[in-house]
Amino acid sequence: MIEMQDVWKEYENGVTALSGVSVRIPQGSFVYVVGPSGAGKSTFIKLMYRQERPTKGHIFVGGFNIERLRESQIPIMRRHVGVVFQDYKLLQQLTVAENIAFALEVIEASRRTIQKRVQEVLELVGLEDKRNMLPRELSGGEQQRVAIARALVNKPKVVVADEPTGNLDPDNSWAILKLLERVNDRGTTIVMATHNRELVNACKKRVIAIENGRISRDEERGDYGYED
Numbered sequence: 001m002i003e004m005q006d007v008w009k010e011y012e013n014g015v016t017a018l019s020g021v022s023v024r025i026p027q028g029s030f031v032y033v034v035g036p037s038g039a040g041k042s043t044f045i046k047l048m049y050r051q052e053r054p055t056k057g058h059i060f061v062g063g064f065n066i067e068r069l070r071e072s073q074i075p076i077m078r079r080h081v082g083v084v085f086q087d088y089k090l091l092q093q094l095t096v097a098e099n100i101a102f103a104l105e106v107i108e109a110s111r112r113t114i115q116k117r118v119q120e121v122l123e124l125v126g127l128e129d130k131r132n133m134l135p136r137e138l139s140g141g142e143q144q145r146v147a148i149a150r151a152l153v154n155k156p157k158v159v160v161a162d163e164p165t166g167n168l169d170p171d172n173s174w175a176i177l178k179l180l181e182r183v184n185d186r187g188t189t190i191v192m193a194t195h196n197r198e199l200v201n202a203c204k205k206r207v208i209a210i211e212n213g214r215i216s217r218d219e220e221r222g223d224y225g226y227e228d
């Protein structure tokens with residue numbers, strides 16, 4: 001379950017990115033977050049994993065009171081909230097398997113657990129044969145699949161994705177959406193900010209539209225609804 005109660009975000013430069021956002025996203029949902037450029041989508045996502053803190057309001061994600069978390073609790077929360085970025089953010093000097101294992105090594109999982117989990121998520125994203133390659137040896141779509149595997153390795157309850165298909169062609173975008181749907185089928189909540197009208201309109205899900213820092217539309221099986 002994700003819940004925001006009257007959340008406001010004003011950045012230090014005085015820009016108000018979110019103005020009184022309240023929303024409930026039940027566990028197991030798949031939600032698209034859409035809206036014009038600069039509307040506040042990334043801010044909405046960043047607040048969910050404490051990349052940013054709200055100026056006001058309450059945020060609960062997977063049982064964590066996000067705005068109240070102490071610094072020392074943030075790594076614990078991040079095991080339950082996987083994050084996927086538009087530009088993948090893989091560590092360039094590490095192999096595919098090492099990038100994925102990294103998230104488990106920092107929590108001092110046993111070698112056996114690490115090997116087993118890395119293998120499981122590599123199979124899920126279909127990249128067992130690329131496990132010893134470096135990110136630069138992979139296509140964009142493959143890199144994003146590695147990033148998704150990394151986000152999943154701790155079995156999070158929630159995955160937030162900020163324009164995960166933003167750098168990909170239509171075929172790879174489609175493959176990433178299908179992969180996120182499979183993850184969702186296993187009970188993981190997915191919140192995906194996107195400008196990809198084709199995907200939103202083809203695979204109908206809940207659509208939360210943000211405009212000018214406010215939720216302007218919230219529909220089950222909604223449309224993308226913008227001409228951009």
Ligand SMILES: Nc1ncnc2c1ncn2[C@@H]1O[C@H](COP(=O)(O)OP(=O)(O)OP(=O)(O)O)[C@@H](O)[C@H]1O
Pocket residue numbers: 011012013015016017035036037038039040041042043044
């Ligand atoms: N770190 C920051 N410091 C100051 N202002 C910021 C910061 N991040 C975002 N903003 C501002 O907050 C507003 C919302 O930005 P945000 O990135 O959330 O929008 P967005 O809907 O994700 O846009 P896009 O679709 O272009 O990615 C914009 O006016 C932006 O300039």
